[in-house]
Amino acid sequence: MHEDQLRRELREAGLAHQPDHARMLARVERGLAAPPQASLRARAAVPWTGRRWAVAAAVAVAVAGVVGVGGLAVTTLDRGRTAPASELPAPGPVAVAAGTMDPGSNRWWAQGDLAVTTETPVSGLVVDVRVARTAGVVSTGHWRTRPAEDFTVTATEEPGALVYRWTLKPGRTVPPGRHVFAVQYNHAEGVRDASADTYTVVLTGGDGGRATLRGGFGAAVPTK
Incomplete structure (x- = not known):
């Protein structure tokens, strides 16, 4: 498939996609909450050819289109915990x-x-x-x-x-x-x-x- 055609089809698919914001944020929350893995399986290095760079760029364009259309903006998740009652300062005398x-x-x-x-x-x-x-x-x-x-x-x-x-x-x-x-x-x-x-x-x-x-x-x- 010609790279221009691939780029166009990916962008059209991205524009047609309706993202599930709640599901995406839930996956982000689960990812942050998951403990780090003890070890990761090493992957064999694969050379980045010119075609692979083009495909990656096209995917980035498509994702950018999806985010732009869906209006999703992920910044910093506030994961501050609420202090238990035992850690709160005692009220002062009345x-x-x-x-x-x-x-x-x-x-x-x-x-x-x-x-x-x-x-x-x-x-x-x-x-x-x-x-x-x-x-x-x-x-x-x-x-x-x-x-x-x-x-x-x-x-x-x-x-x-x-x-x-x-x-x-x-x-x-x-x-x-x-x-x-x-x-x-x-x-x-x-x-x-x-x-x-x-x-x-x-x-x-x-x-x-x-x-x-x-x-x-x-x-x-x-x-x-």
């Missing part, structure tokens, strides 16, 4: 937090109150409160409603803020309920803008689940 300026604040002194309300016991807790370093800000103290011996407390000065941190000691727990952490400081006379003051609360449950809460303390300190 809790909410709210930062407010204490009504006892005045034109020279202020107190920021952070209320953390937990619905389940907490075995790990870190509370950070950052008071933006506005004019005249100087730390005057801090307190919390939980027992003092349960926490390690630090108050450090950074270039842009006073940073208060309460860290629950190992082996201690915080029961469900409302717990307050307060920071106190002097400031320049007048109404201090507290909109840049922030808090971060990291809670850890008994099963290792972790939750993080973030927020601020509002706009200004009441004037008295």
Whole structure:
């Protein structure tokens, strides 16, 4: 058979073919899932003659025609597995937090109150409160409603803020309920803008689940 005629007949057969996309993809899936064979039977090398190259080219043209007509496009198969429940991280403790300026604040002194309300016991807790370093800000103290011996407390000065941190000691727990952490400081006379003051609360449950809460303390300190 003449090569031109063979090429034409292959292309016509390809154009007339209606591929079964679902079946083709299923075969690809089976091929990917099959374990590699221990050994493959060696095949004798066969010289590639000019006619064999022509036939291969014609087959490639026909296959290209089939793919073009059928609209089949195979890229990358997503074979990512779904992690079993035992490998998923445990959910963190259920809790909410709210930062407010204490009504006892005045034109020279202020107190920021952070209320953390937990619905389940907490075995790990870190509370950070950052008071933006506005004019005249100087730390005057801090307190919390939980027992003092349960926490390690630090108050450090950074270039842009006073940073208060309460860290629950190992082996201690915080029961469900409302717990307050307060920071106190002097400031320049007048109404201090507290909109840049922030808090971060990291809670850890008994099963290792972790939750993080973030927020601020509002706009200004009441004037008295």
